[in-house]
Structures are given as structure tokens and as C-alpha cells.
Amino acid sequence: MSIAEVNTEPQAGQTAERPLIVDDFSISVATKNGSGSQTANTTLLRALFKMGIPVSGKNVFPSNIQGMPTWYTIRVSKDNYIGRRLHAEIVVAMNPATALEDHQLVEPGGVFMYADDIKIPLNRSDLSYYPIPVKKIASENETDPKLRSYVANMVYVGALAQLLNINLSDIEGALLYHFRGKRKPVDSNMKVVRLSAEWVKANLPKTDPFIVSKLNLTDGLIMIDGNTAAGLGAIYGGVTFAAWYPITPATGVADALNEYLPRLRIDPVTKAPTYAIIQAEDELAALGMVIGAGWAGVRSMTSTSGPGISLMAEFTGYGYFADIPAVIWDVQRMGPSTGMPTKVSQGDIIPAHYLGHGDGRHPCLIPGSVYECFEFGWRAFDVAERLQTPVFVLSDLDLGMNQWMTKPFDYPEEPINRGKVLTAEDIKKLGIGGYKRYRDVDGDGVAWRTLPGTDHPAAAYFTRGTGHNDEAKLSERTDDWEKNMARLARKFETARSIVPAPIVDQVEGAEVGIIAYGSTDAPIVEARSMLAEAGIKTSYMRVRALPLSHAVKAFVAAHKRTYIVEMNSDAQMCQLVRLDMPELATAVRPCNHNDGMPLTAVWISGAITDKEKSK
Amino acid sequence: MTTLPVVKPVSPAPAAAAAVKKVNIIGLERTDYKGADSTLCAGCGHDSIASQIITACYEVGLSPERLIKFSGIGCSSKSPAYFMSRSFGINTLHGRMATVATGALTANHKLNGIGVSGDGDTGSIGLGNFKHMLRRNVHMVYIIENNGVYGLTKGQFSATADVGQELKHAGRNELPPIDLCLEALAADCGFVARGFAGDPKQVVALIKAALSHRGTAVLDIISPCVTFNNKDESTKSYAWGKANDERINDFTFVAPQVEITAEFEPGESKEVELHDGSRILLKRLDQGHNPTDRYAAMTLLQQAREKQMFITGLIYVDSSRESLAEHENLGDVPLARLPNEKLRPSKDTLQKIMASMA
Numbered sequence: 001m002s003i004a005e006v007n008t009e010p011q012a013g014q015t016a017e018r019p020l021i022v023d024d025f026s027i028s029v030a031t032k033n034g035s036g037s038q039t040a041n042t043t044l045l046r047a048l049f050k051m052g053i054p055v056s057g058k059n060v061f062p063s064n065i066q067g068m069p070t071w072y073t074i075r076v077s078k079d080n081y082i083g084r085r086l087h088a089e090i091v092v093a094m095n096p097a098t099a100l101e102d103h104q105l106v107e108p109g110g111v112f113m114y115a116d117d118i119k120i121p122l123n124r125s126d127l128s129y130y131p132i133p134v135k136k137i138a139s140e141n142e143t144d145p146k147l148r149s150y151v152a153n154m155v156y157v158g159a160l161a162q163l164l165n166i167n168l169s170d171i172e173g174a175l176l177y178h179f180r181g182k183r184k185p186v187d188s189n190m191k192v193v194r195l196s197a198e199w200v201k202a203n204l205p206k207t208d209p210f211i212v213s214k215l216n217l218t219d220g221l222i223m224i225d226g227n228t229a230a231g232l233g234a235i236y237g238g239v240t241f242a243a244w245y246p247i248t249p250a251t252g253v254a255d256a257l258n259e260y261l262p263r264l265r266i267d268p269v270t271k272a273p274t275y276a277i278i279q280a281e282d283e284l285a286a287l288g289m290v291i292g293a294g295w296a297g298v299r300s301m302t303s304t305s306g307p308g309i310s311l312m313a314e315f316t317g318y319g320y321f322a323d324i325p326a327v328i329w330d331v332q333r334m335g336p337s338t339g340m341p342t343k344v345s346q347g348d349i350i351p352a353h354y355l356g357h358g359d360g361r362h363p364c365l366i367p368g369s370v371y372e373c374f375e376f377g378w379r380a381f382d383v384a385e386r387l388q389t390p391v392f393v394l395s396d397l398d399l400g401m402n403q404w405m406t407k408p409f410d411y412p413e414e415p416i417n418r419g420k421v422l423t424a425e426d427i428k429k430l431g432i433g434g435y436k437r438y439r440d441v442d443g444d445g446v447a448w449r450t451l452p453g454t455d456h457p458a459a460a461y462f463t464r465g466t467g468h469n470d471e472a473k474l475s476e477r478t479d480d481w482e483k484n485m486a487r488l489a490r491k492f493e494t495a496r497s498i499v500p501a502p503i504v505d506q507v508e509g510a511e512v513g514i515i516a517y518g519s520t521d522a523p524i525v526e527a528r529s530m531l532a533e534a535g536i537k538t539s540y541m542r543v544r545a546l547p548l549s550h551a552v553k554a555f556v557a558a559h560k561r562t563y564i565v566e567m568n569s570d571a572q573m574c575q576l577v578r579l580d581m582p583e584l585a586t587a588v589r590p591c592n593h594n595d596g597m598p599l600t601a602v603w604i605s606g607a608i609t610d611k612e613k614s615k
Numbered sequence: 616m617t618t619l620p621v622v623k624p625v626s627p628a629p630a631a632a633a634a635v636k637k638v639n640i641i642g643l644e645r646t647d648y649k650g651a652d653s654t655l656c657a658g659c660g661h662d663s664i665a666s667q668i669i670t671a672c673y674e675v676g677l678s679p680e681r682l683i684k685f686s687g688i689g690c691s692s693k694s695p696a697y698f699m700s701r702s703f704g705i706n707t708l709h710g711r712m713a714t715v716a717t718g719a720l721t722a723n724h725k726l727n728g729i730g731v732s733g734d735g736d737t738g739s740i741g742l743g744n745f746k747h748m749l750r751r752n753v754h755m756v757y758i759i760e761n762n763g764v765y766g767l768t769k770g771q772f773s774a775t776a777d778v779g780q781e782l783k784h785a786g787r788n789e790l791p792p793i794d795l796c797l798e799a800l801a802a803d804c805g806f807v808a809r810g811f812a813g814d815p816k817q818v819v820a821l822i823k824a825a826l827s828h829r830g831t832a833v834l835d836i837i838s839p840c841v842t843f844n845n846k847d848e849s850t851k852s853y854a855w856g857k858a859n860d861e862r863i864n865d866f867t868f869v870a871p872q873v874e875i876t877a878e879f880e881p882g883e884s885k886e887v888e889l890h891d892g893s894r895i896l897l898k899r900l901d902q903g904h905n906p907t908d909r910y911a912a913m914t915l916l917q918q919a920r921e922k923q924m925f926i927t928g929l930i931y932v933d934s935s936r937e938s939l940a941e942h943e944n945l946g947d948v949p950l951a952r953l954p955n956e957k958l959r960p961s962k963d964t965l966q967k968i969m970a971s972m973a
Contacts, residue, residue, distance in 0.1 A: 222972035236965060238958030240950045241722055260968070264960040272617075272946030274957055276721045280714070281747040288707070288714025288744070295705060295715070296683075296722035297951035299958065314708055378959075408969035411962040416955045451951060452683050452703040452719065453726050457647075459680070462696055464706040473651075474696065 018109070018209040021089075023053050023078035025210050028088035029156065030095045030102045034066030037094070039178060039189075040153035041072040045403060046174035047166055048076055049223055052215040056082035056522070057403050058598065063248065063341045069098045078215060082405070083523030084598040090164075090210060092156050093118055094134070111208045113159060115152075128208035130200070132159050137199060141192050154189050158196025163204075165211045168197065222408050226373040226399035227303075230329055231256020232409065233377015234301055235264055238416055239327075241300035243278045243289035245308060248341045249397040250331035253303035254279075283308030287315040287328065291390075294325045295463060297421070297451035299381045301327035306335040306348055309355065316390050317356025318465045320488070323438070323447065325384035325419070328352075329377075329393045331400040334596050343596030344397040346518055349572040352392045353546050359485065363495045364392040364546040368503075368521040372544070373399065374409040376500065383498055385419035387491060388446055396567075398598045399519040420448040424456040437461040437472040438484065445491030492547060499545035502552060510537040512612065513559035514591075515552070517543040517573060519598065520565055526601035527608070534605070536612055546576065553581045556588060561615060563591040563608055567599060617941040619754050620727050621871075621891045622675050622826050640676035648673045650698040660812030660838030660853075661691055661731075661760045665698040667815050668729060668758075671822035672699065675870065682727045683719055687712040687741060690767055691733030691760035691838070710741025713748035713757075717939070720753055723949040724940035727826065728755030735765050738774040738793045745795075749802035752830035754938040756822065759795055759833070760812075762840040763851040770843040777850045777923055782843065796930055797916045799833040800909065806832035807912065807931040811856045812839065817927060823868040824929070829890030830938040837925070850923055863904040863915065863928040867896045890934045897929070906932050 027044070031037040038059070045057040056075045062068040073088060075081070089107045093099040093114040100120050106112050108126050116131040138152040161171055171193055175186045230253045234242075239261075244254040257277055265275045280286035286302045293300035304312070309330055319326050332348045334340035353364055363383055365376040376393050384391040420442075427435050427450065435458055438447045447470070450459045461472040468484065469475040512531075516524050521542055528538050541555045556562045556577065564574040571590035578585040591607050593599060638644055648669045653662050672682070679701035686692035688709035695704045707715040712730050720728050737745045737759050748757075763776040772785050774793040781787050799807045806828040810818045818836060825832035839845050839853045847854040871892035887895040887907060897906065904915055912931035919926045 220973075222969060224972055232965075232968065236959055238955070240953065240958065241718065243718065264964055267946055267957070270946045272944055274946065274950065274953055276943045276945065276950065278717070278721070278751075281743060284711070285714040285717075285744050285747065288711045289718035289721070292705070292707075292715035292718025292720075293722040293950075294718075296719040298722040298953075300718065300722070315711070318708055408973070409965065411965050412959070416959055418955070450703075451723075453681065453723050453949070453951070455680050457680070457701050460701055460703045462684075462700075462704040462706065465708065466706065 020211055021209045022211055022213050023076055023215060025076055025090060026085045026088035027074045027076070027090040027092065027160070028102070029072045029092040030098050031070050031072070031153070032067050032095050033061055033064055033070040035153065036150035037070065037072065037153045039150070040157045041074070042403065043171060043174040043178060044157055044160065045074055046177060046223065047170040048074065048212060049218050049405065050170050050173055051167065051212060052218050053078065053212060054080045054082060054217050054405065056405070058084055058398065059402060060597070061342050069095055076212060078217070080217065081526040081601065083526050083601050086600050086602060092160065094153070094156065111210065113156065130159065130163065130204050132156065132196070133199070137192065137196050141195060151189070151192050154192040155196045158193035159200045161193065162197040162200040163206055163208070165213070168194065218405060220407065221405045223403045223405055224370050225252060225401055225403055226367070226370045226395050227252030227331065227401060228256045229370040229373035229409070230303070230377045230393070230395060230400070232260060233374035234327070234329075234381070235260055236374075236412055237378025237381040238299045239301050239381065240275050240298040241290065241293035242302065243280045243286040243300070244303050245280050245283045245286050247283070247305045247308050249333050249401045250303045250305045250308070250329065252400060253329055253331065283311040284315065287312040287326065290326045291315050291319050291324050294319070294384070295452075299385070301329060303329040303331065305331050305333045306339065309348055309352060313355050313357070316362065317358065317360055319390040320356060320360040320362060321465055322463050323388040323449070324390070324463075325388050326390040327380045327384050327393065328390060329395065332394060332396040340596045342397070344519070344598055345568055345594055345596065346394075346396055346566050347568040347572070347594070348394060349568065350570070350575065352394060353576070361492055361547065362390055362392055363387065363499050364394050365500060366394045366517045366544055367399065368518055368542050368544065369406060370399065370404040371406045371409065378412050379500065382414070382417045386417055386446065386498060387495055388419060388449060389491065394518065396519050420446060422448050422450050422454070422459070424454050424459060427454065427456040427459045432458055435459070436470045438468065438470040438487070440487045440490065443490070444494045445487050445489070446494060447487070496547045496549060499547065501549050502544055502555075503542045504540070504551065504555060506539045506555070506558065507537055510539045511560040512536060512538045512608070513555055513562035514538050514540045514565055514608070515543060515555070515562055515573070515577065516540070516565040520567065523599045523601040523604055524565060527604035530601060530605035531608060534609060536609065543573070548577065548580050552577060553584065556581060556584050560587065561589055562587055563589050563611065565591045565599070565604055567594050568592055569594045617724070617943070617945045618947065619829060619890060619938060619940060620681065620725050622677050622727065639673050641678055643673070645669070645673050647701060648679060648699050650700050651696050653694070653697040655690060655693065656842050658841040659690070660762065660840070661694045662697065663812045663815060664758065664760055664818060664836055664838055665694045667818040668822060669698045671819045671826065674819070675823050675826060677727060677826065682729060685712045685716045685719070685728060685730035685755070687732045687736035689733040689736050689765070690840075691731055692736060694731050694760070710736050710739070711744060712736065713741060713744040716755055717748055717751060717753050720755055721939060721943065721945070721950070723951040724754065724945050725949045728753075730755055730757045732757065732759050734759060734761040734763060734773040734775040734795070738795055742793070742798070746798060746802040749799055749804040749831050749833070751939045752803075752805070752936055752942070754830055754940060755832075756825040757831050757833045759835045760838040761795065761835055761851070762838050762844055763849070764840050764844040766840050766843055780849060792920070794916055794920050795835045796833065797913065797920065800913055800916065800931055803936065804833050805830050805931075805933045805936050808832075808834050808929045809927045810834060810836040811860050811925070811927050812836055813853050813856050814860060814927065817862070820866065820868055821929065824866070824889070824895050827868075827889040827891050827893040828932070829934045830936060850925065856925060859925040861924060861926050863926050863930070864906065865898050866929055869894045869896060887932055888934070895929065895932065904928070904930070906930055909933070
């Protein structure tokens, strides 16, 4: 925790007259994982969203199936700030194991709602305390002991709804959405919600200032997680082959493919699927299959996380050297090694960009929102096939597994671009000896390819990771090697103009620039407001791909100091930016933090303020 | 229903061409099946096998353009460059041929596949991928050129070397061998055979039958390494093979729609039908091995392994299990040949999904 995050405001007494705080606070629900609290939490989140109030929900969970502490935080923000906050004003303590610490961490003047069988000293005079008879209400309404703990979660939903002024009809709507319109589970859950709300109304006078009130700021938006968005994006990019191996936090991408492809890619006439999905024996095999399929001419992808990326190193280098398209969707989690499998990080920037032995740099697309998860989902295939090379998409756990508000996804505006592929007819026109697989006829480093099965005696070539000349023949000649590597370097330069360009907000008179990427966008937007209030004007460039656009250099040159905000310990993007512009390296400053949790606006603005003081 | 590639040619050879030069049933000469010059050691068993692949493909009339050649890394894996240059080929990573083939042949399930791997490639680094490919039953011929030794790295033991084998630098092998035919059977492979590079006729027959199998056909071909493992006492040498080769059956491969001429006496033979309508006619059944009996195949392999017997022939065949492409229910148009309009679902489908999330 940085100094900037210590709250120094005087504590507000429980009994003092306090103005209402409307649509601007955070809720943290502490439960055990595997207890079924996700339904309750996402119901709350969706109910608030449908009330028109900007929200974000973040699940802080362990690598475990049942019984370990889990927190779900909901941020409610009329100002549309949806980044994580360090502590919540309203804490719901349902887990005795963490209640003591949960109690200490409530923001001053906040609310501590707890299951009434939790016995801890309630010794803070600044808090509003709400003991809830969770077990009593749950057991009165659910006779099946197996279901009782699930239903118990609805008790706090009802209690919060009553205290915060959330309409029960919005709770019901959220449950209907969750249970896909099935009345029976909705009714049994709503019964508990209503009874709980009534009990609170009758027994607990409201002593806190927090309420919600309807707004219209979410009209026309949807809520979705980045992994589902990625899967949908891939589908609208024409993904035809996918191979994958289960891994947290990336499994949701394959889940989305498995859910939507059977609905969207069945041939209407033959009823045959026009895709194939294979659960591989490991990530190495997954990329091997994807490389095989990409080589044979289908849009193919895999989805994985850090440990999978490590296993994919050799095949990525092979794809780079043999010019084979593939899409590798990496939902980054905390490493190295097994690391913290359920915690977020942006630690795969350098490993993915350089993956493989020997030389080689790979295009990486970096979505900063669930909208871009969808967009880069389809765009990645165009990039991979146009460049004939493995392309990474670097999402992360926060973006991938949590629910985010977004405008509905737009249908791709560009037609599918399959890149340079020659048909049997083309080969015939070129004549015998006219086709050379790796000859750079266009000067952009990307040669023309043929696909297996092309029905012409001169169409075939032999693909290998060993040294080869432009006819795809085995060669250990020094000049052939250098020519081929020079071609791959030209291809890398071509990539600069093909990958998504950065998004820039350049502010007149700002000395300070911020460069960031990925899921840190949300807290950075808020941090910039905080910095502006403190008198620090900032420009902001959100990088969306590697190789870096030439615009990055121009941005750095236009500011006295540029901070690279990121979630890793090695300041990886900072290193890459400096490498791209050594003459400006001293103006490029690291601003990185890596503890497994999404960055907060308070940390970012505090860190930049501190660095500006000692500039 | 998914249909797999059929080796049987579609149209017969033009009569005029046939009159001038010797051609096969699709009008190609044997030279149309040749590859680049081999860079392997003179006398290498792998070159003999490459030559039998050419013979088998030429004789059954497989169109070179309809074949993908796969390999891993090692001496064996160089050899796809030495046969059928008109076919696409991909020399993958060490031990990873199975994965690339799985992807490529799912992308285009209308093409035939022949993979050439080695005992190090398949038996050690790639054993896991090998077995998972068999479990999925990818439609291809998987040839292991088995010489019990790592050649390119100059003479280390591989996992298929028999107990008591000696190599110049590596000394004596004390560890039990991995029997790749047993591994294949355990992984539910439906076509398991062993051959010997020194018996070209049998190798050709095995390859022809393997090309007609539904799913993965594994051919474990003992292929002597003349440089590192060809001493007479080596169980992977030419001399040992010639002296000890014990054929467990003789069979004839009969292409689809070909009339069976009475080569065997009735009652002496057994007929096994393969997925494309071709048949295998087996003889010597009364005293020999029945390759349609899975338990018998396992027992035979286990006994041979224990006694260091060099058995060759068709060990097990069962074409009843569906291949991966059939399991995936792939249609008549290969995935790799789908037009763009089949790749991207329509705009209204996305709008419906978006509306359902509002």
C-alpha cells in the first residue's frame, strides 16, 4: 500500500448527521468459495446495472474448489469510474474465517453487515452494524440442507436491497436473466430475498448514508466478461479450428467457443459443423495442432495463460520461422511458474513478444476493454493470415473473468482478409519454376503461400524449421540464412502498420505523459482526474499492440516525462519502449506495480505524484 | 456423414499415355512420385522405406497432390523430403509430428497423410502426443523407422533398444525397451503392424493396406542404422533381421472393386474389409496369428518382447472405430476450403446475441 492510500479524513460518527451518499461507493462481500455466492453477487451487480448505474464487479478468488476465502467487490459509480478501489464502504461478512480482518478494512464511516453467528469484537464507533440472521431465514425457507447454503446468499441480497434502496423488481429481473427465464429457481430465490428485506425493514433501522438511485447511464449497454467476448470475437473472425488445454483464467475462452460455435457454425444444408474444437493433451500439443491447421489453411487459435505460453515456446518460434499463421489468446495471470493462478498480472508482455529460441518477435494485440476483446478476437485472424505468423492477443484475468459494461459489439466492418494465398490456377499462370514459397515478391516480407491439396504439380513445398532458401529447400548457406532473416525483419516492419494503432488523448500544455495498456485503462481514466485536481496535467496514450507504432515515439517526444503504467515487476513495456527509442530513454519512466490485484486510481495518481515530486 | 479420403483413383489413366510410357492407374509415371536426393548414409534402412512408400503410392494410384507428408526431427524425419516432391510436406518439431498432423488433417480431412517418425521421436520425446493421436484416431499412416539408436546426435540408445544391446560409445543398455506396437494397441489403435526394411515386399503390402485403414495405422518398421547400430548381434541390424525375421502372416492387399483371384485355397484364408471397400486376405490362419483378435495381438507382442523375437506382419486390424474427422462430423467440404461467407456468421446473429445480453 502506498502512502497515498491512507485515508486521513476525520472519522464520521455513526450518530452524526450525514448527507446521503448516492451511487458512489463500493461493496465487498466476503464468502467462502464454492458456497454458491456467485449467483448472489452477479444478481446484485446486474440489478444495479439495470437501474442505470455504472458498475463493475470483481471476483477475488483462490485457486481452490471449495471452502477458501473469496471476496466479490462491486463498485457503484455515478461518475463512471469502474476501476478497483482498495477498500469498500460496505462490507458483507459471511465468512467467519476472515471476518476480523474484513471488519478492520471497512472504509471509515462505512457499513459492516454480518451473519449474526459471527462472533468478533464490534469495536468501531464509526461503522453502522447490521447483524443478519442468515441461518434462521435460510433454514425457514429451504428444507434441503444442501441448498440451504446457496439460499443463504440470497439473504444478504435481500438485506442489501432493503438498506440501499435497490428495487426488488430489478433483483428479480437479474435472477431471471441468470436462470435464463426459468421461473422455479427465480421464485425460490426471490422468496428468500423478500423475506430477508422484510426482516431488515422491521428490525434494523438504517443508520448509514449509502443509497442507490436510478440513473440512465447504462442505457443501451450490455455486461459481459472478456473471455466470452474473446470467443465471440474469434467466431466473427471466422475461427474454424481451436485446440486448447484447461487453464485458469483462460478456460472461459474455450467455453465460449463451445457454447456459441454449435449455434453459429452449422452448415444450414448439410447440418455438418464447419469447425472443429479439440481439447488437447497439453498446451504444447494445442499449439502444434493450431500450427498444423493454420498451415493447412484454416483460421486456427488456442487460448491459454502463462504456463501454457511457456510450453508453446518452441512451436511459436517454428511458426515465426516457417511463416505459419496462428492466433494465441493469452489471458495473463501472475507468474513466474504456477505463480498465483487466480490473480491478475501483465507479466507476459516480453515473454510473449519474444517467445521461442533464437531471434524472433511476434505481433501482440492488447485489448483494453471487453469491446476490444471482441474486436481483436476477429482482427487477430486477419493480422495472422496477412502476416503469416503466430499472433498473440494479451488479455488478462481481470478483463477475461470479470463482468464489464460495454456498448454492444459492432459487426466487423472490414471483409475477411485471408492474406496471400495462391490457387492452382495462379500456379498454372506462373508456370513451372515460377512459384517460390518464400520469395518476397512484394517487398513487404510476406511471401505468397499455397495450401495442401492445391491441385497442381508445382504447388507443393516442403515446410521446415531448419534453414531454408526462398524455394523452401533445405539450406545451410550463410547468404540464404541472412536473406531469410532480413525478410522476416521486413515483415516485422509491415506488422507495425497492420496492428491496431494506439489511442491518444494529448492534452495541450501537459508535461507528463502516461502510456498504459490493457485492463489498467479503467483506473487510469480516474487517476488522471485525480492528478488534474492536484494540478498535474497529463496526456494519455493507450498502446494496443506490439510492435509499437511510430506514434509512440512522437508521444514520448512531446512530453518531458512519460510514465509507463503497468502490472508487472520488471517494467516490461517500459523496457520495450526504451528499446524502440534509446535517444529518449531517460524521458521514459517506469510506473509499475504487481501484487496480483488490479491497479487502483489512488495508487496510480499517488505513484505519479510522488515521482513528479522527485523528478 | 463424414467421408474419409479414398485412395482409389477417380478416373482411369488415359489410354494414349499408357501406350507410350509405363504409368499407373491415374496416368502417372513412377518418376512423378520421386523426391529429392537422399542425404542419409549409404545403405540406411530409411532410404529403403522411402522407396517402398513411393512404390506403394504409385501402385495404388494415390495422387501426390492429395497427400501430406509429416515428420518430426531426426534421421527418419528427413526422409519425407526424399519421396514424392509433388506432395506437400511438413517437417515439424522433435516428437510433435502427431500434433501438427492432427491439426492439418482436421483442417483438410479429404487429404491422405503419411507420417515418418523415428524411435526417439515417437518412443521418447513424442510418446505422449503419439498415444493421444491414436486415441483420437487421426486418419493417416504413421511409420516409425525404428533403429534403436539416435543417429544425428551420434549414437545414443533410444527407448526401443533391447536389453543387453551394446553401442560403441553408449555401452550396454540395461533398461527394458518400449514396444511401440504394444503402446499403439494399448491406445486403441486399429491398425498395428511391424515390418523390416530388409523385406521390401512386405513393407509395400503393409503400406498399401495401411493407406486404406480408417484412422491411424501404425507401422513399426525396423530400419537398421548402418553407421551406429548394425553389428550382427544388434537386434536392429540387417543381419539379425534377415536371420530372425519371423513372419506371423502372409497377406494380400486387394483394392476396392478388384476381383479376388483364387490365390489361397478356400478355408485357408480370412478376409478383413477396410473402410474404403478394399480387403486384406490373410493366409496361414490355422497355425498362425489372428490379427483381428486384440488379446491375441497383445499376448503375441508381449511374448515377442520377452523373448526378443523379431516378429513381422499385420499384428492387429480393426477398422470399426470412427476416425477423428468422423467423430467431429466434418462435412464434404474440408474446413480449409470453406468460402469466406461460411466463416463469418451473419450480422443479425450477432445482434441477437447482443440483444440477449442487454
